[in-house]
Amino acid sequence: MALVTPEVIAQVARLARLRLEGPDLTRFTEQLSEILQYVQRLQAVDTERVEPTTHVLPLSNVLRKDEPRPSLPSDTVIALAPAQRPPFVAVPKVIET
Amino acid sequence: MSYEPVIGLEVHLQLSTSTKLFCGCLAKYGAAPNSQTCPVCLGLPGVLPVLNERVMEWGIRVALAVDCQIAQTMKFDRKQYFYPDLPKNYQISQYDRPLAQRGHLDIVADHAPKRIGITRIHLEEDAGKLLHEASQTESYVDFNRTGVPLLEIVSEPDLRSPEEAYQYLIELKAIIEYLAVSTCNMEEGSLRCDTNVSLRRPGASQFGAKVEVKNLNSFKAVKQALAYEIQRQAVALDQGQRIRQETRLWDARALRTEPMRSKEGAADYRYFPEPDLVPFVIDRALIARMKATLPELPAERRRRYQDAYQLSAYDAQVLTQHAALGELFEGALRCGAPPKPAANWIMGDYLAHLNAKNREPESEKLRPEWLAHLIQLVDDGTISGKMAKDLFVQTLERGEDPRRLVEEGGLKQIVDAAALEPIADEVLRKNQRSVEDYLKGKTTAFTHLMGQAMKLSKGKANPQQMAALLKRKLEQVPS
Numbered sequence: 001m002a003l004v005t006p007e008v009i010a011q012v013a014r015l016a017r018l019r020l021e022g023p024d025l026t027r028f029t030e031q032l033s034e035i036l037q038y039v040q041r042l043q044a045v046d047t048e049r050v051e052p053t054t055h056v057l058p059l060s061n062v063l064r065k066d067e068p069r070p071s072l073p074s075d076t077v078i079a080l081a082p083a084q085r086p087p088f089v090a091v092p093k094v095i096e097t
Numbered sequence: 098m099s100y101e102p103v104i105g106l107e108v109h110l111q112l113s114t115s116t117k118l119f120c121g122c123l124a125k126y127g128a129a130p131n132s133q134t135c136p137v138c139l140g141l142p143g144v145l146p147v148l149n150e151r152v153m154e155w156g157i158r159v160a161l162a163v164d165c166q167i168a169q170t171m172k173f174d175r176k177q178y179f180y181p182d183l184p185k186n187y188q189i190s191q192y193d194r195p196l197a198q199r200g201h202l203d204i205v206a207d208h209a210p211k212r213i214g215i216t217r218i219h220l221e222e223d224a225g226k227l228l229h230e231a232s233q234t235e236s237y238v239d240f241n242r243t244g245v246p247l248l249e250i251v252s253e254p255d256l257r258s259p260e261e262a263y264q265y266l267i268e269l270k271a272i273i274e275y276l277a278v279s280t281c282n283m284e285e286g287s288l289r290c291d292t293n294v295s296l297r298r299p300g301a302s303q304f305g306a307k308v309e310v311k312n313l314n315s316f317k318a319v320k321q322a323l324a325y326e327i328q329r330q331a332v333a334l335d336q337g338q339r340i341r342q343e344t345r346l347w348d349a350r351a352l353r354t355e356p357m358r359s360k361e362g363a364a365d366y367r368y369f370p371e372p373d374l375v376p377f378v379i380d381r382a383l384i385a386r387m388k389a390t391l392p393e394l395p396a397e398r399r400r401r402y403q404d405a406y407q408l409s410a411y412d413a414q415v416l417t418q419h420a421a422l423g424e425l426f427e428g429a430l431r432c433g434a435p436p437k438p439a440a441n442w443i444m445g446d447y448l449a450h451l452n453a454k455n456r457e458p459e460s461e462k463l464r465p466e467w468l469a470h471l472i473q474l475v476d477d478g479t480i481s482g483k484m485a486k487d488l489f490v491q492t493l494e495r496g497e498d499p500r501r502l503v504e505e506g507g508l509k510q511i512v513d514a515a516a517l518e519p520i521a522d523e524v525l526r527k528n529q530r531s532v533e534d535y536l537k538g539k540t541t542a543f544t545h546l547m548g549q550a551m552k553l554s555k556g557k558a559n560p561q562q563m564a565a566l567l568k569r570k571l572e573q574v575p576s
């Protein structure tokens with residue numbers, strides 16, 4: 001039984017900005033279904049008395065003082081972007097929200 | 098038909114910590130573009146965000162000030178979406194385990210107190226800033242704001258009018274100002290506000306379709322946008338139309354809301370726990386420590402002003418809206434000013450001056466003792482109430498003690514004979530002995546009388562005129 005449909009795959013691809021078409025869509029639908037089916041085996045485990053886990057490290061409250069550290073130079077930063085108009089990074093025109 | 102508006106508010110508050118939420122970059126406003134970024138806030142591979150301790154402390158302070166219940170454990174989540182101002186392609190926020198929940202804030206609506214629920218307060222990082230004006234084809238990005246700490250404060254849909262929404266914002270801003278955790282400046286974006294509004298028939302328990310309104314740049318805009326939106330929805334409902342659940346933008350120039358161009362499909366942020374940030378157990382001792390450091394808050398201060406100084410509820414409300422006004426008021430009192438005149442000067446001439454100059458009380462350098470001196474000068478008759486108004490303006494404009502301004506001779510001499518008469522009369526009446534001495538031929542007695550007269554006039558009498566007047570009056574004294 002397929003856990004995901006091609007429509008779901010198309011939606012996930014769109015959200016991730018991936019271009020998936022035709023045979024790819026079918027192939028990934030099958031693959032992702034198989035992966036999810038495998039992961040579903042976890043449903044068999046009895047979790048009645050287990051607290052939900054979001055992190056596996058036995059750590060909490062990792063904090064730092066509100067003290068400044070050096071930032072990167074502006075030209076280094078904007079050089080990382082595909083397009084720039086110093087001192088800014090340039091992007092295709094977007095309408096404000 | 099009549100409808101009842103149901104309004105909720107979402108406030109985003111930039112915390113004025115020295116550094117960003119998860120890295121040591123400065124969070125300072127107004128720096129050179131793209132000069133305050135690092136691999137952490139840019140989301141470069143392999144970096145590890147670490148929570149700024151002060152953000153947690155200040156978040157707790159705000160939560161306590163609005164009586165929220167603080168979580169025992171909080172965690173962060175990733176909210177994923179693509180936008181050019183978001184270099185990581187996700188925002189670190191809090192989804193199901195926020196910092197605090199279930200608080201409230203009291204406002205006065207229609208002369209009656211009203212309690213507005215606060216649903217939740219959570220921490221998240223700000224996005225960068227986009228500039229659209231400079232080019233037709235490109236937008237420009239400044240990432241300095243990326244990762245600056247934000248506190249999101251979400252109200253319950255308990256507000257029933259634009260005025261109530263306005264009062265809620267005024268009160269919330271006052272509380273935040275008292276806590277000194279944000280500059281609360283809407284123009285600089287350190288305080289932002291979105292609102293949602295729906296209409297329903299009075300008495301109905303169901304809510305109508307909710308319309309979210311964004312792009313509100315001032316508290317006044319919130320009020321105007323809500324009034325517009327309520328009207329728009331009422332007209333639509335009267336015509337039998339259905340209200341679409343949507344997001345609209347306020348156009349401050351055209352004074353109306355416009356539907357936002359909707360993105361394809363509903364937003365799907367795919368929240369999941371931020372793996373790079375371990376959970377936070379909020380120590381009860383930390384909460385107790387934060388509670389102990391809470392300053393007097395606006396509501397408390399209002400009560401105290403009414404009880405201790407017999408101010409009216411309205412006066413107390415105005416004086417406590419800005420922390421700085423209350424400090425000025427109490428400072429003036431410490432310098433000997435009586436409460437009512439001090440309150441009147443602040444609420445009248447001072448606020449009018451601030452409004453005219455479009456300035457905030459925090460940026461004005463009126464010292465409390467100057468206000469006290471001004472009131473003193475009126476009280477002891479040195480200057481008239483009318484002169485005091487001019488003197489106050491000069492005090493503000495020149496940034497000087499009104500006493501000094503008076504001493505420097507900033508005030509006109511009294512040359513009006515009618516104004517000098519009572520002074521001369523009083524001096525003669527109070528210095529019988531000198532009058533007798535003078536009449537017996539002791540000329541030095543006149544010097545004394547002259548000195549008293551000048552003193553009584555606070556040095557403002559014209560000396561020749563006063564001398565002539567005294568001599569004339571002395572001649573008339575029956576010997």
Ligand SMILES: [Zn+2]
Nearest residue numbers: 120122135138
């Ligand atoms: Zn940084």
